Amino acid sequence: MNSKDQQTLVNNVKISTKIYAVSGIFLTGMVLILGYMGVLVLQKIDDIEHVANTSANRVEQASLVQSSINDLDLALITLIAIDDKAGTRQATVASIKAGAQLDKILNQLKTVTNDSPLSIQLLEAVNSIRLQRMKIIKFGRKNNDQNAISVLNQIKPTLAKIRQLSKTLTQQEIESQVININATKNDLMHTIIVVASFGGLGVLIGITLSYVAVRMMSNPLREIEYIMRLVSRGDLTQEINSQNTGRDEIGMTLRGIKDTVINIRSAVIDIRKASDSVSSGSKTSTCGE
Missing domain, CATH: 1.20.1420 (A middle domain of Talin 1)
Structure with missing residues (x-):
């Protein structure tokens, strides 16, 4: 292994x-x-x-x-x-x-x-x-x-x-x-x-084990904090790598955030498409008049 x-x-x-x-x-x-x-x-x-x-x-x-x-x-x-x-x-x-x-x-x-x-x-x-x-x-x-x-x-x-x-x-x-x-x-x-x-x-x-345990949990938490900060600023372009995450609580949270970002990104794309379609239709209607 x-x-x-x-x-x-x-x-x-x-x-x-x-x-x-x-x-x-x-x-x-x-x-x-x-x-x-x-x-x-x-x-x-x-x-x-x-x-x-x-x-x-x-x-x-x-x-x-x-x-x-x-x-x-x-x-x-x-x-x-x-x-x-x-x-x-x-x-x-x-x-x-x-x-x-x-x-x-x-x-x-x-x-x-x-x-x-x-x-x-x-x-x-x-x-x-x-x-x-x-x-x-x-x-x-x-x-x-x-x-x-x-x-x-x-x-x-x-x-x-x-x-x-x-x-x-x-x-x-x-x-x-x-x-x-x-x-x-x-x-x-x-x-x-x-x-x-x-x-x-x-x-x-004991101190060494505690340090290792903290590092094992703090690193993924820092990544989650960084991603959430970008999302809060409206940056949805950040790719989240969840392939190496485990099945613990942190890994599940990271995958949930990834899914959320993907869904929001898809929703924004759909909204943009709908907005472009409405805008295009409105222009066509104006030209016909």
């Missing part, structure tokens, strides 16, 4: 249908674009929430390691310090629970940090003193304070190392949290800019 056929096809559509079609296409496009961009924005917001929750969980787990080490250290010291049987039993249970809690937190930390080097070092450090922990508990239950204190002194450097590693890991996770959240915020801002750009593009497309 060439451009002429396309123009003819467009001209055959009613003006109201053209307006509805242009408006519908524009509105549908804007709804689709804004809907898609809205989904992107919501996805970015979900990403921010996910990053914030994940980072907060990592920081929490890293912080719990420090408190768990302190709880274990306190439980072991309490076990060594207590001499009565009932207190020793309670301190023993508390020491075992503190050790189990530390192991649990470290395993969780290893999972949430995706096996980061620091979390692995922490787990290895805690595992390295597992046997000594059991010895301290064993000596403490038997009130063998000297051996328990001796073993406790042996693992103190490792406990200090574990505290330092957990502190470093906590700080690292806090910094990582800030970086990840800022990166996600930047992605969100980029998405918002893209949304605004597509929105502006949609407005530009």
